[in-house]
Structures are given as C-alpha cells and as structure tokens.
Amino acid sequence: MPLIKLGSGARYAEAPNLSISVNGTAFAYRDLGPRGGVPLVLLNHWGAVLDNFDPRIVDGFACKRRVIATNYRGIGASGGTAPVTVDEMARDAIALIEALGFEKVDLLGFSLGGFVAQDITLKAPHLVRKLILTGTGPAGGIGIERVGAVSWPLILKGLLTFRDPKSYLFFPSTAHGRRAAKAFLNRLKERSAARDKGPIPGAFLRQLKAIKAWGRQAPQDLGRIKIPVLIANGDDDVMVPTVNSTDIARRIPEAELVIYQDAGHGGIFQYHADFVSKALSFLGA
Secondary structure: OOOOOOOOOOOHHHOOOEEEEEOOEEEEEEEEOOOOOOOEEEEOOOOOOHHHOOHHHHHHHHOOOOEEEEOOOOOOOOOOOOOOOHHHHHHHHHHHHHHOOOOOEEEEEEOHHHHHHHHHHHHOHHHEEEEEEEOOOOOOOOOHHHHHHHHHHHHHHHHHHOOOOHHHHOOOOOHHHHHHHHHHHHHOOOOOOOOOOOOOHHHHHHHHHHHHHHHHOOOOOHHHOOOOEEEEEEOOOOOOOOHHHHHHHHHOOOEEEEEEOOOOOOHHHHOHHHHHHHHHHHHOO
16 A cells, blocks of 8 residues: 555554634544545544544545544543533534634544534535434434433443443444454554543533433434435444434435444444445545
C-alpha cells in the first residue's frame, strides 16, 4: 500500500488529542487522514469517549478520508455538562462542525450517535452530504426507551463475570460473537498513551435520559432526508432492536440497508473489514 500523508497521527492509536472552544465549552476531538475533500465526522454510543471508537474502522476510513472523531459535551475530556436530550447533542455537533470550519460533512453515527446524526441532518440539511447510521433507530422507535432496562442486567453480568459489559451488549453469545468481542475489546486497548478520560457516572445517566426521551419522542419525518443513507446493523441487536434499522431504511428515500448475520448491536465491529469496504464505496472514497 502506498504511503498516504495523514493530517495528524499515522494511526488512530497515535492521533493527538485536540480541543476546540465552542460557545465557551471545550470539545475534545481527534483529526486524522488526508486533507481535502469532505470530512467524515464520527458520533459515538452511550457513555463512549474517544477511545471507544474502533481503531480498525477509523484507520480504514482514514486511509482515504479525513476523519474527525468527537466527544459529546460533558463526556471524556470535553467540558460542560452532558445534555439530557438528543436535540441538545445535535445542536452541539452542528456548532462544533461549524467551529471547525466545515461547510459540508459526511456523518457516521453509531447507536446514540445515530440518533444525533439523524437530528443533525434534519436540522441542518445543507451541512450533510451523506449519512451512515449503524446500530441505531428513529425517534419513537421500538424498544429504544427500554435501552436502560435491557442494559443494566447485562452491565451487572459483566461485573459479576469480570468481563467488559460490551461483550454482552454489543455481541451475540455465539462462538463467532465471543471471538469478535474479544478482538474488539483488545483493539480498544491499543492506545497506550494519552488516553481520553472515562465518562463520569452522572454523564452516563444523563445520556440515558436523552436515550429514553428519544424513544418516547414523536416520530420524525425521515422522508425529509433526501441524501444517500447507508444503514447497518446486526441481525440480533438487543439494545436497539434490529427492526428499527429496517424501519429507517423504509422511511428514507435513498437508503441502503446492510444486516450482518450472527451479529448484534456491534455488528460493524464484528464485520469491521466488510463494513469499512462497503462504507467507503458508499461515500465514494
């Protein structure tokens, strides 16, 4: 593979921690990949900090595209207090994108990040060129208000079995799923220095309030999203039921749906090589 000049850091595990002030609040982010073209902004899951982005996915994109990995307000090294609504998170993200000087971006939202990405696209359609929604669902989607009720027992199971709860939350309890979970969790440990701060319990709970509110919110008119959209999930998502991915695909005119077999909420991590290939093709990289 030819050497590609990256913006900052040859790999995500080495990309420097950056910060920008947006309306008086410091937002932490990492920026890598070649300059030029439309940047890809990544929006992550409930309780996630910068070190929760899968390095294989970020690096896979950064070989071809400029990638901006972001933290929400009040999460990790970002300042302020975590919002309790998706609406606030979306407004923060729009302000962050504008503060970085981007007039047009592509968005990839995973789980909670997918809620935020949808809302950004509806609030600021001029800002988004293409949209990737993974492990996520629409406002008012089936089972979304029960994310906490479903997750707490699996989080407790993780504590009792001395395993990262993401093993149970993101992956199926099959041989393939267990192998994928172990590989994913090992990848998250690749960064050995200058790691992000972990989420504080209060921010974790405030984000859960935002998720519950999204699940109880009136459905949005997704038919207003007129840009190309790629939707991906596993066939057995226990956190945001897979039927929600099918629902989004049905409601957005230019949507393409990918469902990974023997996979769960973290299907894109389990099949990261295939996902990156499909996503890059979708983005036109």
